Amino acid sequence: MAPSVFQSKRLKGQAAVEFVFSVGIFLIIFVFLIKLGQFGLSRQEALSLACFGTSLQSCNLLDEEIMGSQIALFRKELKIYGNNPGGIETGRFTGVPGSSFYQLVKTSVGYGISPGLKGVECVVEQKAPLED
Amino acid sequence: MKEEFRSTEGSLFVPLMLVSLAIFSLALWLVDLANISYLRSKLGSISDCVLLSSLRLRAEGLQTVATRWSQVEPLIISGDSNGIQINPEITAWDELKSKLEELKKAIPGYKGRITAVRTLVAKANGIDPPKVSITDGSAFNLGLVNEKQKVWDGTGKEEVLPFVWLSRSWAKGEKLGSPLERSEVESGASFRSVGLWWEGGAPRFWDVKAGSAGGLIWDVPGDEDWVRETGNGGFPRNWDEALLGGAVKPNRFALYWAELRN
Numbered sequence: 001m002a003p004s005v006f007q008s009k010r011l012k013g014q015a016a017v018e019f020v021f022s023v024g025i026f027l028i029i030f031v032f033l034i035k036l037g038q039f040g041l042s043r044q045e046a047l048s049l050a051c052f053g054t055s056l057q058s059c060n061l062l063d064e065e066i067m068g069s070q071i072a073l074f075r076k077e078l079k080i081y082g083n084n085p086g087g088i089e090t091g092r093f094t095g096v097p098g099s100s101f102y103q104l105v106k107t108s109v110g111y112g113i114s115p116g117l118k119g120v121e122c123v124v125e126q127k128a129p130l131e132d
Numbered sequence: 133m134k135e136e137f138r139s140t141e142g143s144l145f146v147p148l149m150l151v152s153l154a155i156f157s158l159a160l161w162l163v164d165l166a167n168i169s170y171l172r173s174k175l176g177s178i179s180d181c182v183l184l185s186s187l188r189l190r191a192e193g194l195q196t197v198a199t200r201w202s203q204v205e206p207l208i209i210s211g212d213s214n215g216i217q218i219n220p221e222i223t224a225w226d227e228l229k230s231k232l233e234e235l236k237k238a239i240p241g242y243k244g245r246i247t248a249v250r251t252l253v254a255k256a257n258g259i260d261p262p263k264v265s266i267t268d269g270s271a272f273n274l275g276l277v278n279e280k281q282k283v284w285d286g287t288g289k290e291e292v293l294p295f296v297w298l299s300r301s302w303a304k305g306e307k308l309g310s311p312l313e314r315s316e317v318e319s320g321a322s323f324r325s326v327g328l329w330w331e332g333g334a335p336r337f338w339d340v341k342a343g344s345a346g347g348l349i350w351d352v353p354g355d356e357d358w359v360r361e362t363g364n365g366g367f368p369r370n371w372d373e374a375l376l377g378g379a380v381k382p383n384r385f386a387l388y389w390a391e392l393r394n
Contacts, residue, residue: 022148029152033159040166044173051177058184096255098248104185104256123177124256126185126249128390129192 039113043121045078046111050123053090053107060128071107093124103127160327164338167323171340175319178257179344180392182264183317185253186246186272187348187390193242193274194366197235197298198386204231211380213372215282216296224285229293236278236295243274254319264319271315271347275301276367297374297382300367307373309365310350314393318343344394351389359385 052074056067071088093099093106105127112118207224209217218224251261266272276298284290303309320341329336350366352359366386368374374382 018145018148022145022152026148026152026155029156029159033155036159036163037166040163040170044170047170047173047177051180054181058188093256096252099252099256102185102189102245102249102252104253106256122257123181124253125181126188126253128188129195 035113035117039117042111042113043119046109046119046121047123049075049078049088050107050109050121053088053109054105054123054125057090057105057107058125058127157328163326164329167326168338168340171321171323171338172342175259175321175340175342176344178254178259178264179317179319179342180346181257182250182253182319183315183344183346184390184392185249187315187346189242189246189249190272190274191348191388191390193246194276194388195386197239197242197276198366198383200231200235200238201298201383204228205380207231208380209286210378211375212378213375215284215290216380218283218285220285220287225289225291228283232293232295239274239276239278246272246274250317259319259321263321264317266315267318267343268314268316268345270313271311273301273313275311275313277301279371281371297371297380298367299369299374300365303365304369307365307369308350308354308359308363309369310354311348311365311388314345314347316343316345344392346390346392346394348388348390350385351387352385 049071053067053071056062056070062070067090071090075088087110089106089108091106093104095106103126104124106122106124108120108122110118110120207218207228209219211217218228250264250266254261254264277300278295279297279299280292280294281296282290282292283296300309300311302311302313318341320339322337322339324337325335327335352363354360354363362376362384364373364382364384366383366388368382374380376384
């Protein structure tokens with residue numbers, strides 16, 4: 001039996017509500033995925049930058065000023081997502097017992113897309129000896 | 133009469149929820165894949181750091197041994213195929229023996245640091261040291277062998293000392309041999325799946341591994357004449373190569389560089 005005019009309008013209204021509700025959920029999932037992707041990408045790029053910074057330091061060939069400019073250039077090239085909450089720190093690493101007996105150098109790079117979703121990538125390596 | 137509320141146009145809610153659920157599941161699967169990719173990069177960089185750190189300490193050890201041995205050179209007058217003639221001063225014997233003894237005692241320390249730094253770098257990079265395995269440790273050996281030699285002072289006093297110089301154990305077939313042994317390091321870690329994969333009533337763990345390989349090279353321009361004429365790979369293979377124009381110069385250009393060879 002075909003629905004009456006009243007029933008038809010009611011069903012259309014219900015469909016519109018369902019549509020808006022479903023699209024809302026769909027959009028939430030979509031935004032969540034985009035943010036998750038950006039977070040993952042920022043973590044991966046922070047790792048690349050930390051590796052780059054540490055390898056520059058550990059080769060023991062460049063002075064600090066040149067290293068700083070190279071790291072800044074690489075960071076610009078990577079276009080790290082987010083606000084880089086931890087910044088970039090380079091220098092000697094002494095955070096593990098016994099590490100002061102060695103010349104360990106580190107680069108830590110903060111990453112994240114919001115204050116609640118952030119982290120730090122840190123890469124540590126032994127510095128090369130001086131050749132002379 | 134009973135009212136019928138069945139839509140002839142169909143409900144949107146159920147299919148859209150199914151699509152959303154499918155996309156969400158796909159997202160969880162992608163998160164797992166992204167985590168695997170990230171962890172592989174991270175473990176690869178940890179393997180590189182552990183390997184290079186260990187090799188750099190080997191290079192430093194070799195360079196330091198060569199520098200320390202050069203401290204006995206002022207006591208030596210000359211050398212030939214029979215051995216070493218030292219300064220006839222009475223203190224020269226004691227000084228020579230004391231410096232060589234100190235060097236001999238220091239060598240195990242250089243060997244130990246090559247191993248110890250691997251544990252330290254693994255910890256510093258946030259990985260449990262047993263998760264870093266050495267699949268080939270050839271390039272992590274210091275590669276030096278203690279050698280005895282006859283020493284005399286020109287007054288008739290002579291003695292065979294048990295440790296006088298160090299020969300190299302690498303590239304025995306080449307005078308200009310570079311320490312080309314290759315070492316391999318592999319780091320492993322596991323992480324819990326965020327959603328779709330379950331095993332035994334719990335989310336499954338993904339095991340990820342990534343390795344790195346590398347070694348040392350003798351850091352001199354091998355095509356230069358002065359290297360071909362006077363070089364010996366930094367350390368000699370035999371006593372003849374420790375001599376240079378009547379002088380005892382066993383460690384010539386003992387400079388090494390660590391490199392990745394993936």
